[in-house]
Amino acid sequence: MTQLSEAKKGIITPEARRVARQEGIEPEFIAEQIAKGKLVIPKNIKRDFIPQGIGEGLRTKVNANIGTSQNHYDLNEELEKLRVAVEAGAESVMDLSTGGDLNATREEIIKYSPVMIGTVPIYQAIVAYSQEDLDFKQVSADFIFSIIEKQAQQGVDFITVHCGVTLRVLELLEKEKRVGGVVSRGGAFLINWMKANQKENPLYEHYDRLLTIAKKYDVTLSLGDGMRPGAIADATDAVQIEELIILGKLHQIALEEGVQAMIEGPGHIPLDEIEMNIKLEKRLCHGAPFYVLGPLPTDIAAGYDHITSAIGGAIAAAAGADFLCYVTPAEHLRLPTVEDVREGVIAARIAAHCGDLVKGIKGAKEKDLEMSRFRKALNWKGMFKMALDPQRAQQMRKQSEAFEEEYCTMCGKFCAVRLHNISQAEKSQSKIMRKKK
Numbered sequence: 001m002t003q004l005s006e007a008k009k010g011i012i013t014p015e016a017r018r019v020a021r022q023e024g025i026e027p028e029f030i031a032e033q034i035a036k037g038k039l040v041i042p043k044n045i046k047r048d049f050i051p052q053g054i055g056e057g058l059r060t061k062v063n064a065n066i067g068t069s070q071n072h073y074d075l076n077e078e079l080e081k082l083r084v085a086v087e088a089g090a091e092s093v094m095d096l097s098t099g100g101d102l103n104a105t106r107e108e109i110i111k112y113s114p115v116m117i118g119t120v121p122i123y124q125a126i127v128a129y130s131q132e133d134l135d136f137k138q139v140s141a142d143f144i145f146s147i148i149e150k151q152a153q154q155g156v157d158f159i160t161v162h163c164g165v166t167l168r169v170l171e172l173l174e175k176e177k178r179v180g181g182v183v184s185r186g187g188a189f190l191i192n193w194m195k196a197n198q199k200e201n202p203l204y205e206h207y208d209r210l211l212t213i214a215k216k217y218d219v220t221l222s223l224g225d226g227m228r229p230g231a232i233a234d235a236t237d238a239v240q241i242e243e244l245i246i247l248g249k250l251h252q253i254a255l256e257e258g259v260q261a262m263i264e265g266p267g268h269i270p271l272d273e274i275e276m277n278i279k280l281e282k283r284l285c286h287g288a289p290f291y292v293l294g295p296l297p298t299d300i301a302a303g304y305d306h307i308t309s310a311i312g313g314a315i316a317a318a319a320g321a322d323f324l325c326y327v328t329p330a331e332h333l334r335l336p337t338v339e340d341v342r343e344g345v346i347a348a349r350i351a352a353h354c355g356d357l358v359k360g361i362k363g364a365k366e367k368d369l370e371m372s373r374f375r376k377a378l379n380w381k382g383m384f385k386m387a388l389d390p391q392r393a394q395q396m397r398k399q400s401e402a403f404e405e406e407y408c409t410m411c412g413k414f415c416a417v418r419l420h421n422i423s424q425a426e427k428s429q430s431k432i433m434r435k436k437k
Helices: 003-008 014-023 027-036 075-087 102-112 121-127 141-154 167-176 185-197 207-217 238-256 271-284 305-319 338-359 364-376 380-386 390-398 416-436
Strands: 061-066 092-095 116-119 158-161 220-223 261-265 290-293 323-325
Touching: 003 014, 003 027, 014 027, 061 075, 061 338, 075 092, 075 102, 075 338, 092 102, 102 116, 102 121, 102 141, 116 121, 121 141, 121 158, 121 185, 141 158, 141 207, 167 185, 167 238, 207 220, 207 238, 220 238, 238 261, 238 271, 261 271, 271 290, 271 305, 290 305, 305 323, 305 338, 323 338, 338 364, 364 380, 364 416, 380 390
Parallel strands: 061 092, 061 323, 092 116, 116 158, 158 220, 220 261, 261 290, 290 323
Antiparallel strands: none
């Protein structure tokens, strides 16, 4: 049984009902969208937590990437990143660990996570054979699928699988002469595996085997963008689009087999191509949920790529993207710190909400309206309550010399809202006095 197989029968699962309550919409709509492949509820049958829905008609969700590296392993630090990401409002966390005991790390993250967990299994398959020089010939297809099965058994809710990196795509890549080349680790691993073994990508060639595992545990497939552009100059090229076409077909096969799936997308994309990329995915992939990294509309903002990502993410969400993968200030530079994680999540949540306002998602407009009313009333407690990051808003307010006053130190007694309120109060008092006369 999977969420999709039940929805196809017209059955509304407990998970679908929970998502409906969270979103304030009818459970029948949730089930219908799941059956059409336009909505997923990533939740492994082995886990017990409050699930979230991802897809058309729902709030745009945010994912935070955490995980160790071969240069830095500290499990406690990663668990703290998990805690902070959830506290900051992430609905999902991906464990991208490549250093230390990967199975033990994943078990701890799953154990303590109150939100859905995603992974990229090919990382572990390759890391298991990593030496000074990687020998991709040693990594068998059977071993790759054993890793996928192991992670599903542990309770992972969704997995990124780069099934669209095929020999045909590799041929196009070599002709395209990209500026940024390949920036997806999963994509690069599989390209090297295909070249070393002179074989087709096992995730594509044996897709039926992947579907069998996913169906057994109701693991959602996140069909990965191994050919996403990592440079503005490479955006929306033939390689990216060919992979997307393949992913659209694989999504339909998953739908037929009762396996939930979503599509991953770019990447570095200029502002004027973001909306087109979202619409292209929705068209080629039959409305499948779209999970985007960023997107980043410039290459030169190193140290501030959480801002770059928020700009692109807002446009993407407004155009129909369903799931934003955060980007931290450390992107392209180093492993993110705990504070980087917090900043990345908040930036992505701002982008997601901006998109939801445009999409007309239920409750989004009301939040902004409530904040505006509190601002008009100079109700600071109300403003903190409605802020995306109440903690930071209160900290900044407390740093003000006018903390005890109704206004802030930006305008002081010349606060426009305060002056207008006084004017309105005087006008009301004048009306009362005239009536008494």
